[in-house]
Amino acid sequence: MERQSVPQTTIQRLPAYLRCLLQAQEQRMPVVNSVELAEMCGTNAAQVRKDLSYLGELGTRGIGYDVKALIAHISSVLGITERRRAAVIGYGRFGGALLGYSGFAERGFEIVAVVDADPAKVGTLVQTPSGEIAVSAIDDLERVMQEAGVEIAILATPASVTQGMADRLVAAGVRAILNLAPVRLVVPEGIAVRQVCLSTDLQVLSFHLAQNAQHGPQGADEQE
Amino acid sequence: MERQSVPQTTIQRLPAYLRCLLQAQEQRMPVVNSVELAEMCGTNAAQVRKDLSYLGELGTRGIGYDVKALIAHISSVLGITERRRAAVIGYGRFGGALLGYSGFAERGFEIVAVVDADPAKVGTLVQTPSGEIAVSAIDDLERVMQEAGVEIAILATPASVTQGMADRLVAAGVRAILNLAPVRLVVPEGIAVRQVCLSTDLQVLSFHLAQNAQHGPQGADEQE
DNA sequence: TTCTGTGAACTGATTCACAGCG
DNA sequence: CGCTGTGAATCAGTTCACAGAA
Incomplete structure (x- = not known):
């Protein structure tokens, strides 16, 4: 209305x-x-x-x-009156850090699945702030997303495989993606994507350092 | 010119x-x-x-x-013809992930110091893509920043102590901060700050899910 | 009187469309 | 000709300033 x-x-x-x-x-x-x-x-x-x-x-x-x-x-x-269900794709350094992070649960999100390509990791139990979950195999990606009712995928995979994962996630019905890999994702219309790239942020900071160094320490503050 | x-x-x-x-x-x-x-x-x-x-x-x-x-x-x-020197403040889950990440080195940055408050961690050797470094104590923050010539600090500390750390970093001469903690930093004019908040990004994605759910699956794409 | 809600003015960024260089 | 560089037109977002509700 x-x-x-x-x-x-x-x-x-x-x-x-x-x-x-x-x-x-x-x-x-x-x-x-x-x-x-x-x-x-x-x-x-x-x-x-x-x-x-x-x-x-x-x-x-x-x-x-x-x-x-x-x-x-x-x-x-913001659509967070109900808890939103998210999945972490890639159980590496970053993926692991995300799973242990309590901030998501406090802000309306629950990690309900983890997926990784390494057979050695599949089956491992992971402790998250909202419970224990097992690492699933990449081959089961589609099934796991559907069974767990995942609404948002957090991509923490190596850059090279990230676009492929995004394609499969979209095909599996996931309509929102948070991408931590430093690649631009191409997705169909109607799929929401947010890109987090720490290197990009560091480069923007570096620009400001370069500016201030040049003409006197008076300068740029904050982002946005 | x-x-x-x-x-x-x-x-x-x-x-x-x-x-x-x-x-x-x-x-x-x-x-x-x-x-x-x-x-x-x-x-x-x-x-x-x-x-x-x-x-x-x-x-x-x-x-x-x-x-x-x-x-x-x-x-x-962007001021990255020379390698920029960065430090990670807080050797927890996220801090650890950052230290192992090779993307920084590839894009003009080198992590030259890690600092943590936990005495048990101080002295630990950490393997980074550009070499091995030892975790320093928070008490030595100012000295470490200066001796290592840190230009950019990456804050990966618990939210509650983050503003305090930022103040000390600024006092120690660091003029650029990448903040991963979910708090707004207040810094003096001339200090560049970038805020990364994954929960915020998830909430924005959630908004788009809520929108599309409401009036037919046609919808918002990409960020910016 | 205090503070919201909002048109109107302004500021900054994007897009258009084309003049002009190689 | 093909492509850049750029004014001019447009669009989006911010700030101002004030009418009017509680």
């Missing part, structure tokens, strides 16, 4: 708002206004009001935003 | 151009034109030409861009 045109940039800020609101809740603040919320997450009040206004009329004039209600609303917009 | 107004967005795309150019070089292509380069990195030709034009007149009309020369130029703009 409502709009669908929430700007891309606003969506990317919603998780930050959510984090700050949870923090406010811990501090027993029943209400926050746009100035406080902006302060907490490092934006400005106009931005906060504009962003939240895309989601509906969520505030009370003269008062501010009800913390509990706003948390519920943003969670709903 | 030249401009300093390369748009933020262009800078963030330079690493991708670099990656594609290295790939072109491997395929023995001496020259690429804007259409080919756009194809390779998933943009459009106008974008490529505009981006590269901010760096100078690097192409040859009627021909395209010399791959070798363009690699050299972009590397120079």
